[in-house]
Amino acid sequence: MYDINQVREDFPILSRKVYDKPLVYFDNAATTQKPLCVLDAMREEYLNVNANVHRGVHWMSQQATELHEQARETVRRFLNAKSTTEIVFTRGTTEGLNLVASTFADECMQEGDEVIVSTMEHHSNIVPWQLQARNKGIVLKVIPMSDDGILDMEAYKSLFTEKTRIVSVCHVSNVLGTVNPVKDIVRIAHEHGVPVMIDGAQSAPHFKVDVQDIDCDFFVFSGHKVYGPTGIGVLYGKEAWLEKLPPYQGGGEMIEHVSFEHTTFERPPLKFEAGTPDYIASHGLAVALDYVSKLGMDNIAAHEQELARYAIQRLQEIPEMKIYGKLRVEELRDENDYNRRKEGYGFDAVGKNSQLLSSNSQHSTFNSQLHDAVVSFNVGNIHHMDLGTLLDRLGIAVRTGHHCAQPLMDRLGVLGTVRASFALYNTKEEIDTLVAGIDRVRKMF
Numbered sequence: 001m002y003d004i005n006q007v008r009e010d011f012p013i014l015s016r017k018v019y020d021k022p023l024v025y026f027d028n029a030a031t032t033q034k035p036l037c038v039l040d041a042m043r044e045e046y047l048n049v050n051a052n053v054h055r056g057v058h059w060m061s062q063q064a065t066e067l068h069e070q071a072r073e074t075v076r077r078f079l080n081a082k083s084t085t086e087i088v089f090t091r092g093t094t095e096g097l098n099l100v101a102s103t104f105a106d107e108c109m110q111e112g113d114e115v116i117v118s119t120m121e122h123h124s125n126i127v128p129w130q131l132q133a134r135n136k137g138i139v140l141k142v143i144p145m146s147d148d149g150i151l152d153m154e155a156y157k158s159l160f161t162e163k164t165r166i167v168s169v170c171h172v173s174n175v176l177g178t179v180n181p182v183k184d185i186v187r188i189a190h191e192h193g194v195p196v197m198i199d200g201a202q203s204a205p206h207f208k209v210d211v212q213d214i215d216c217d218f219f220v221f222s223g224h225k226v227y228g229p230t231g232i233g234v235l236y237g238k239e240a241w242l243e244k245l246p247p248y249q250g251g252g253e254m255i256e257h258v259s260f261e262h263t264t265f266e267r268p269p270l271k272f273e274a275g276t277p278d279y280i281a282s283h284g285l286a287v288a289l290d291y292v293s294k295l296g297m298d299n300i301a302a303h304e305q306e307l308a309r310y311a312i313q314r315l316q317e318i319p320e321m322k323i324y325g326k327l328r329v330e331e332l333r334d335e336n337d338y339n340r341r342k343e344g345y346g347f348d349a350v351g352k353n354s355q356l357l358s359s360n361s362q363h364s365t366f367n368s369q370l371h372d373a374v375v376s377f378n379v380g381n382i383h384h385m386d387l388g389t390l391l392d393r394l395g396i397a398v399r400t401g402h403h404c405a406q407p408l409m410d411r412l413g414v415l416g417t418v419r420a421s422f423a424l425y426n427t428k429e430e431i432d433t434l435v436a437g438i439d440r441v442r443k444m445f
């Protein structure tokens with residue numbers, strides 16, 4: 001484990017005050033704070049080796065290129081991809097999802113072909129497919145979920161037809177914290193010869209992801225949610241897929257040769273990286289990934305698991321508290337939860353986890369029972385916005401609203417929730433502050 005006090009010193013923003021109250025930052029699912037090493041590295045690069053990458057013969061351009069390509073190797077290691085050619089830099093999860101939706105639909109889908117998504121997707125894994133539906137007449141099919149936020153895997157299996165072309169689902173719900181059984185999802189899709197894209201925006205920051213173990217065809221995440229800078233993200237794609245898909249945007253860097261008559265393209269990953277990449281941010285991301293790797297993803301997962309368990313326990317003490325998703329404390333009591341996550345959360349039908357839960361679960365063989373560092377709730381009749389606004393006045397930053405998952409809100413039958421999301425630097429004392437804050441607001445109403 002790491003020393004939390006020492007870690008907090010790496011994030012100076014955490015010691016600032018808001019409305020004269022110590023900041024409690026629980027909006028980490030939206031974006032995380034940055035350690036000094038990331039900020040220093042980016043400043044250092046601008047100060048000392050700033051030059052455009054890939055195209056210069058001069059020393060600084062070569063240095064900048066080296067940092068950028070080293071960053072690709074750091075990401076490869078972080079995801080355990082086979083090769084750096086499988087790592088495409090994007091602006092973030094949203095761009096990765098759009099890139100695949102657009103190029104995959106162009107290359108592999110025709111009118112009437114189907115994509116499977118789930119009820120708990122972020123808008124960025126719904127709308128890009130809807131744009132393709134509008135352009136190409138493709139059809140969205142949706143994996144239903146139970147009232148407590150677990151994907152119905154039997155229904156998932158029954159969604160496949162001869163027109164299913166791709167599955168695109170989140171690894172972890174940004175609202176419920178449900179960790180989906182992505183290995184099972186991939187295995188079932190592959191049995192039908194269908195590739196799978198995983199939205200890893202909420203998994204990559206919290207536990208070890210191994211794309212080879214999951215065997216997904218595409219995996220996307222955002223740098224800013226993993227303590228890195230904004231404006232940089234990653235698309236992992238199996239080499240064969242990246243070779244097969246057409247370019248997303250045209251411009252510099254992505255071409256091999258251009259003439260007015262005929263243009264040939266670079267091989268992946270450059271084929272998908274038109275224009276000047278955010279090479280300062282890729283370097284910042286690499287420093288952030290090194291930072292979390294040094295702390296240990298297993299240690300981070302264990303720490304956050306402990307926070308989630310504690311938060312659920314404490315929040316349940318509040319009268320009229322409604323927590324969304326399957327968040328039973330007894331399920332979180334197992335200290336080995338994070339070890340199972342380590343396995344890419346793909347433990348199979350006869351795994352320890354399914355046994356643990358088979359007694360109270362109708363889909364026990366596939367169920368995803370783990371919870372990530374996200375808790376969504378409402379309290380009595382207090383509007384989520386009122387609760388969020390009043391907590392803010394106490395220095396507590398939580399997110400309120402639909403969390404870019406309106407279809408999920410519809411399924412839950414609510415307009416919105418309050419969401420507290422945790423990171424490697426949060427503490428139990430901060431959770432106590434949140435609980436006391438909610439109690440104070442509740443008494444005002």
Ligand code: PMP
Pocket residue numbers: 029030092093094095122124125170172173174199201202222404
């Ligand atoms: N998917 C999920 C599950 C998310 O939580 C988010 C961010 N809230 C996104 C996609 C979009 O990420 P970004 O805005 O960084 O592109």
